Amino acid sequence: MKKSDFHFDLPPALIAQQPLAQRSASRLLELDANDDSLIDRRFADLAERLAPGDLLVFNDTRVLPARLFGRKDSGGAVEILIERVTGPHEARAQLGVSKKPKPGGRIVLADGSEVEVLGRDGPFFDLRFPAGEPLEKLLLRLGRMPLPPYIAREAGDDDTERYQTLFARRPGAVAAPTAGLHFDQDLLDALSARGVEFGHVTLHVGAGTFQPVRSEEVRDHVMHREWLNVGAELIEKMRRTRAAGHRVIAVGTTVVRALESASRDGEVLPFAGETQIFIFPGYRITSVDGLITNFHLPESTLLMLVSAFAGRDRVLAAYAHAVRERYRFFSYGDAMLIWPPRHGVSRR
Numbered sequence: 001m002k003k004s005d006f007h008f009d010l011p012p013a014l015i016a017q018q019p020l021a022q023r024s025a026s027r028l029l030e031l032d033a034n035d036d037s038l039i040d041r042r043f044a045d046l047a048e049r050l051a052p053g054d055l056l057v058f059n060d061t062r063v064l065p066a067r068l069f070g071r072k073d074s075g076g077a078v079e080i081l082i083e084r085v086t087g088p089h090e091a092r093a094q095l096g097v098s099k100k101p102k103p104g105g106r107i108v109l110a111d112g113s114e115v116e117v118l119g120r121d122g123p124f125f126d127l128r129f130p131a132g133e134p135l136e137k138l139l140l141r142l143g144r145m146p147l148p149p150y151i152a153r154e155a156g157d158d159d160t161e162r163y164q165t166l167f168a169r170r171p172g173a174v175a176a177p178t179a180g181l182h183f184d185q186d187l188l189d190a191l192s193a194r195g196v197e198f199g200h201v202t203l204h205v206g207a208g209t210f211q212p213v214r215s216e217e218v219r220d221h222v223m224h225r226e227w228l229n230v231g232a233e234l235i236e237k238m239r240r241t242r243a244a245g246h247r248v249i250a251v252g253t254t255v256v257r258a259l260e261s262a263s264r265d266g267e268v269l270p271f272a273g274e275t276q277i278f279i280f281p282g283y284r285i286t287s288v289d290g291l292i293t294n295f296h297l298p299e300s301t302l303l304m305l306v307s308a309f310a311g312r313d314r315v316l317a318a319y320a321h322a323v324r325e326r327y328r329f330f331s332y333g334d335a336m337l338i339w340p341p342r343h344g345v346s347r348r
Contacts, residue, residue: 001217001218001219001280001281002216002218003213003215003217003221004216004299005218005312006218006298006299006300006304006307006312006316007298007299008316008319008320008323009298009323010298011323014323014326014327014328014329014333015150015151015328015329016328016329016330016331016332016333016334017151017152017153017332018332019159019162019163019332020332022184023162023166023182023183023184023187024043024182024183024184024186024187025042025043025044026042026043026182026328026333026334027041027042027327027328027334028041028042028043028045028046028334028335028336029041029318029321029322029325029327029334029337030336030339031314031336031337031339033310033311033314033338033339033340033341034341034342036314036317038317038318040325041337043335044187046187046191046337047190047194049337050191050196050247050249051196051246052194052195052196053196053197053241053244053245054196054197054246054247054249055196055197055199055238055246055247055248056191056197056198056199056249056251056292057198057199057200057201057234057238057248057249057250057251057259057288058165058167058180058183058198058200058201058255059180059200059203059205059251059254059255060165060167060169060170060202061168061170061177061202061203061205062164062168062169062170062171062172062173063145063168063174063176063205064082064085064136064139064140064143064172064174065140065143065144065145066082066139066143066145066174066207067081067082067144067145067146067155068080068082068109069109069110070107070108070115071107071108072097072101072105073107076097076098076099077097078101078107079095079096079097080093080094080107080115080127081096081174081207082139082146082174083124083174083206083207083208083224084174084206084207084208084224084226084227085135085136085172087135088134088135089128089129089130089131089134089135090118090126090127090129091126091127092121092125092127093124093125094123094125094207095125100120100125101117103117103118103119103120104117105117107127109142110142111141111142113129113130115128115130116128123211136171145160145163146174146175146207148175148330148331149210150297150330150331151330151332162181162332163176163181163331165177165181165183166180166184166185166188167183167200168180170202170204172202172204172227173205173206174204174205174206174207175205175206175207175210176331177205177251177252177255178252178330178331179251179253179292179293179294179335180251180252181331181332182335183251197241199234199237200234201230201231201234201258201259202229203227203228203229203255203257203275204226204227204228205226206224206226208224208226209224209301209302212300213299213300218304221278221301222276223276223277223278223301224276225274225276226254226257226274226276227273228257228258228261228262228272228274228275229271230258230259230262230268230269230270231270235268235269238287242289247289248287248288248289248290249288249290249291249292250287250288250290250292251292252292252293252294253293253296253302253306256279256285256287256288256291256305257279257305258275259287260277261275261277262287263286263287266286268287279301279305280301280304280305280307280308281304281307281308281311281312282308284308285308285309285340289339289340290338290339290340291306291309291310291336291337291340292336292337292338293306293335293336293338294333294334294336295322295327295328295330295333295334295335295336296330306336306338309340310338310339310341318336322334
C-alpha cells in the first residue's frame, strides 16, 4: 500500500483559518459504509443521529501553551515547539533556529531562565527545563497556544479558549483532539436529554501528529509516541452499552488510537502508558461502532486510520464530495459522522 493511495486535491481556500463563532455551527457529513450513503447535515443535529443509550467517548486531554521563545547562549533567536512532555522538567521539542544547537547548549527564555539541550533525535531535541517549577507551570506562564502549521496566522486570545475542548481537564497535549471542538454546552445538554451517555479517555496529542509520512510504502512508516490512559470506569460503561445493544462512538481518531492500544484479543482492558500504534487499511478496528472526526490532511496517518474504519474508496469519495460542497477542512473545519461496515461486510 502506497502513501500516494491516500492523496486527494484540496484547494487551499478550504483550509479553515478561524473557528466559527459557535462551536456546533459547523457542518457534519454523515457516511454510512453499509450503503455508501452521504448526507449533508449540521453538527448541531448530532443528537438526532444518536439513540438513547449510545455512548460517546471523548478525549479529555488539555492543550498546553507549548510554543516558547528565547535565544541561544550565542545570541541567535530560537522558537521552541514542545512535541511532548517527557518528565517533570523534560520535553522533546522542535527548534526553529538558524543553526541547530549541540548537546550541552543552552537556550535563554524570555524570563532569563535557561533550557539545556540534552540531545537530538532526527528533527526533535530533548530539552531539560529549570527545576525550580514544574514544566506545566512554566508553559502556562511563558508559552503560547501551538496552532497547527497549516493555520497561517499567529495564535490570538480567542484561540486560548477555542483550541481547547469544553471537557479538557488533564493537561499534557500540544495539539487539540479536534473532533471534540464542535461540542458546546447546548449540544452536550441536548445529547444528555436524548439519553446519550458520555465517557472519557486521555491521550496527550503530540506535535508528531502533524509529521508527514515520508516513506512511500505505508507499512514502513514509524509512528510518534503518545501517552494515554484508558480507565476501568470507561471500560465498564462500554461493556454495559454493548450488552444493551447500543453503540460506542469515538469522538476523534485519538480515542480510537487509545482504545485500540488498550485492546487485547478484541477486548479493551485498563491501560496507562505510551503507544505507537499505526492503524491503516488491513487493520480491523473493533473497539468502537461509530466515529466522529474532522477532515484530515492528504496522505496523513489520520486519513489512513479513517480509511481502515470505513474503507479507503468510500472515504476518498466522501472527501471529494466535501471538496465539491466546500466543507471546511482540518482543525477548525467541519466534521464527519462515520458508520463502518457491519461485521462480515467488506471494507473495500
